[in-house]
Amino acid sequence: MIDLKQLRDDPEAFAERLSRRGEYDLQAIVDLDQRHRDLEIRRSQLQTRSNQIGKLIGDRIQSGTSPQDPALKELRQEGTEVKATLSQLDPQERDLKTSLEQLLLTIPNLPAEDTPLGSNETANVEVRRWGDQYILEGKACLPHWEVGEKLGILDIERSVKIAQSRFITLIGAGAALERALIQFMLDQHIARGYLEVLPPLLVNSQALTATGQLPKFAEESFKCDQDDLWLAPTAEVPVTNLYRDQILTASELPIHHCAYTPCFRREAGSYGRDTRGLIRLHQFNKVELVKLVHPDSSAQEHQTLVNDAAAILEALCLPYRVLELCTGDLGFSAAKCYDLEVWLPSAANYREISSCSNFSDFQARRGNIRFKEPGQKGTQWVHTLNGSGLAVGRTMAAILEQYQREDGSIEIPEALQPYLRRSSL
RNA sequence: GGAGAGGUGGCCGAGUGGUUGAAGGCGCAGCACUGGAAAUGCUGUUUAGGGGCAACUUUAACGAGGGUUCGAAUCCCUCCCUCUCCGCCA
Incomplete structure (x- = not known):
């Protein structure tokens, strides 16, 4: 498996090195990676909020609030909503990740710096x-x-x-x-x-x-x-x-x-x-x-x-x-x-x-x-x-x-x- | 093929719904003690992804996937794998 970070950091240098072997499509990977990361940012922000809500409710119950207390109802409500959004983003992100990984598996190793150049x-x-x-x-x-x-x-x-x-x-x-x-x-x-x-x-x-x-x-x-x-x-x-x-x-x-x-x-x-x-x-x-x-x-x-x-x-x-x-x-x-x-x-x-x-x-x-x-x-x-x-x-x-x-x-x-x-x- | 048990951190092994990334031990690292070491004591020690120049921050992971719930290592379902016993075979 190639190093995705290396590709991300310097796509030109990476592409040059890989081209010594032959033709490979790296752009699809770069694009997919970008989309995946964008989605990951959104998803993990929502997840943070969801975790906060869970913790807040837990803390209140711990400190004596009744689990049935109406004050908790609003929090519960928000939690449910966040979770609903998450349940949509989650599979999307996973699909992107899977596609990305499948693509990555088809890219051959980079030749070493000192491997002699040649096509056959x-x-x-x-x-x-x-x-x-x-x-x-x-x-x-x-x-x-x-x-x-x-x-x-x-x-x-x-x-x-x-x-x-x-x-x-x-x-x-x-x-x-x-x-x-x-x-x-x-x-x-x-x-x-x-x-x-x-x-x-x-x-x-x-x-x-x-x-x-x-x-x-x-x-x-x-x-x-x-x-x-x-x-x-x-x-x-x-x-x-x-x-x-x-x-x-x-x-x-x-x-x-x-x-x-x-x-x-x-x-x-x-x-x-x-x-x-x-x-x-x-x-x-x-x-x-x-x-x-x-x-x-x-x-x-x-x-x-x-x-x-x-x-x-x-x-x-x-x-x-x-x-x-x-x-x-x-x-x-x-x-x-x-x-x-x-x-x-x-x-x-x-x-x-x-x-x-x-x-x-x-x-x-x-x-x-x-x-x-x-x-x-x-x-x-x-x-x-x-x-x-x-x-x-x-x-x-x-x-x-x-x-x-x-x-x-x-x-x-x-x-x-x-x-x-x-x-x- | 039949019956049963189990899958938790580098390893072993606790843990049956709320600050549990997870007790304890081993291992490892640092410090102390020592002439040096062993032994002992103290301290520290998961991994991966994202954001950030950085300090840092956030997410995920207790076989895999799904469900219940505001919240799951813990409850429910499905699947996979391992082990033990029986049968069968080498």
């Missing part, structure tokens, strides 16, 4: 590369799904029978490899101080609204018909919402969580893209990193988040690059975002494997997640950040290609061997 992914900025020495140009390489099927470790066709396209079944060593990757990633993150959680995979509308998937992106998630429950598109949703409506103390920050969960996405609008293999599935496994931090340290926490995700790729000797997303390519809730892209030999290109975002106070406002500085008045919004650490299926894809031998067998990365208890597939 071509303007993203490469920050660094790692592992160039592992990239073998011109290496003969089967795409991971072909190698996988040849080895009998993944089954795409039969998965369609069970569910539909974009679902996959892992078999034998494939299942074990996926499990080993999950365990390996979690162990790495836990060793770096992240507290593991295993949250519910179904989340309610309030939770999705807090992290920003609702109301605008309802078609991206699977919905349960009978209940107000959705299949979580990412662990970001349940883990961040652990803290919804909470007031933390400053000393509890930062909070670092890691979580392995399956993720469910409808991938509406991506028909025809990445139709083969492990890259784009309706259900995939992911280890997620989630942070709740003090605003003062949020930029630094963002850097370490990226490093913690990248550490997995380095431990697996998978070449990658880091992109900083431009304003036009930023996700709805993000103020700043780095993508990690892993090298996929079959495509001879980099492919997103982690997205590390700083949401500043945007999700905290929507989810009402605050903290208190001991001894100080009032509360502040926490900053939330998260990133994949990593997308497990895509990691598996990268390994099946990067570690592919000429005979089609797969070498197991050294770091993973203790988990899989074998050195090749």
Whole structure:
């Protein structure tokens, strides 16, 4: 949620910053806010009078006046009249407030001051590369799904029978490899101080609204018909919402969580893209990193988040690059975002494997997640950040290609061997 | 699914119509005591919105919504959620 006061105080500056992302109608919000406040002033003045009358009558009765005394009749009369007016203004004000809030929920986060300008992914900025020495140009390489099927470790066709396209079944060593990757990633993150959680995979509308998937992106998630429950598109949703409506103390920050969960996405609008293999599935496994931090340290926490995700790729000797997303390519809730892209030999290109975002106070406002500085008045919004650490299926894809031998067998990365208890597939 | 209990401040927990934003405790902050700390004592400590340069002021909030009343945390209705027991299932 954007900061309404910030918009009110300097609409031009606000509009300029937001326009770096794209076109949004702020005027409707400004107008609605003005109307709402005008009405609130009138309503609360009347309410004051109503409260005074109640108090006056109470005081007189306390000091001995009979409740039936005719002197009270006039006051009662006025009270009734004021209340009648109030009963008209009240719902009007509430309607304005609701409309205002609904509009506010559709406005994306402001990009950070230093987020690179640009309207689409071509303007993203490469920050660094790692592992160039592992990239073998011109290496003969089967795409991971072909190698996988040849080895009998993944089954795409039969998965369609069970569910539909974009679902996959892992078999034998494939299942074990996926499990080993999950365990390996979690162990790495836990060793770096992240507290593991295993949250519910179904989340309610309030939770999705807090992290920003609702109301605008309802078609991206699977919905349960009978209940107000959705299949979580990412662990970001349940883990961040652990803290919804909470007031933390400053000393509890930062909070670092890691979580392995399956993720469910409808991938509406991506028909025809990445139709083969492990890259784009309706259900995939992911280890997620989630942070709740003090605003003062949020930029630094963002850097370490990226490093913690990248550490997995380095431990697996998978070449990658880091992109900083431009304003036009930023996700709805993000103020700043780095993508990690892993090298996929079959495509001879980099492919997103982690997205590390700083949401500043945007999700905290929507989810009402605050903290208190001991001894100080009032509360502040926490900053939330998260990133994949990593997308497990895509990691598996990268390994099946990067570690592919000429005979089609797969070498197991050294770091993973203790988990899989074998050195090749 | 059947029966019962309950939802109050950062937390626990009192409170059944009139200065109750709400006793008490915990926690937290300040002060005193101490070489320093613990313990102890005293004092303070809800949040959100509006108006105001500010001091300040006003409104709202005791699960949610509605009703009764001049006045509701307290009475009535509806809904939601949690817990316990029974049944069923993993």
